[in-house]
Amino acid sequence: MHELAIARSLIDIVQEEAGRHGLVKVVVIRLQIGVLAGVVPESLTFCFEMVSQDTLAAGAAIEIETVPLIARCSRCNVEFQVDDNIFLCPECGDPSIKLISGRDLSIVNIEGETGEEDGAGECPSGAEHLAGK
Numbered sequence: 001m002h003e004l005a006i007a008r009s010l011i012d013i014v015q016e017e018a019g020r021h022g023l024v025k026v027v028v029i030r031l032q033i034g035v036l037a038g039v040v041p042e043s044l045t046f047c048f049e050m051v052s053q054d055t056l057a058a059g060a061a062i063e064i065e066t067v068p069l070i071a072r073c074s075r076c077n078v079e080f081q082v083d084d085n086i087f088l089c090p091e092c093g094d095p096s097i098k099l100i101s102g103r104d105l106s107i108v109n110i111e112g113e114t115g116e117e118d119g120a121g122e123c124p125s126g127a128e129h130l131a132g133k
């Protein structure tokens with residue numbers, strides 16, 4: 001299953017990033033997925049929920065932005081969006097085009113909680129801290 005493998009590598013990256021930024025919990029993960037990446041967003045979200053259990057990204061919301069397929073004509077250099085799988089330059093009709101975006105999956109950013117008091121709203125003012133070990 002394609003999405004499961006992606007979800008697994010995603011959780012690796014997320015955990016690494018979270019560690020680097022001192023996050024104790026990941027709340028939102030924003031992704032950009034190219035239309036040609038062959039990823040079904042619902043399926044990826046489902047797989048991610050599965051593999052993220054027992055990690056600090058458990059329950060994180062995944063926001064997916066779809067990136068259109070953009071290509072550039074090798075002959076006249078015009079950039080255009082490829083629709084309906086028509087891989088021809090709209091200007092000169094040349095088929096020798098180069099894909100610029102739309103094939104990749106990337107993490108845009110990760111939002112989380114650091115566990116420090118930074119106005120996350122978890123402690124009403126004057127509340128006693130439980131972390132007093």
Ligand SMILES: [Zn+2]
Nearest residue numbers: 073076089092
């Ligand atoms: Zn052209």
